[in-house]
Amino acid sequence: MSAHDHEAPSASECADYLDQIVYFIDNELDEADCTVVRAHLDSCNPCLEKYDLQRTVKSIVARSCSEPAPSELRAKVLLRIRQVQVRITDA
Incomplete structure (x- = not known):
């Protein structure tokens, strides 16, 4: 083992892994990346x-x-979606 094997990961290395954790939890990484994140x-x-x-x-x-x-909230959301769709198609 080299001396590097015992060093703690840097903050930037951890930030890179933390970005991948969401994808890891959702099983959206390929097996090679999963292995690296698990390690x-x-x-x-x-x-x-x-x-x-x-x-x-x-x-x-x-x-x-x-x-x-709730049905009232659902109706409001659907209305808002339709309003946005109308604005997009009118643009």
Whole structure:
């Protein structure tokens, strides 16, 4: 093992991995990238904690979003979408 193997990752390296964590959680990375991200998470506790937090938040949001929106809110959103579509097609 070289001396570099024992060094903590730099802040910029961690930032790069943290950008990939969202894609990693959603299974949107290829296997090679997944392997690299897993290896980083295994060796970097701060990134692992952020990964766990992101995964927990995503899980809570997914559970919370299983309820349908109230019909009044749904109607307002659909109306707003139609208004935006009219503006786009009129432009």
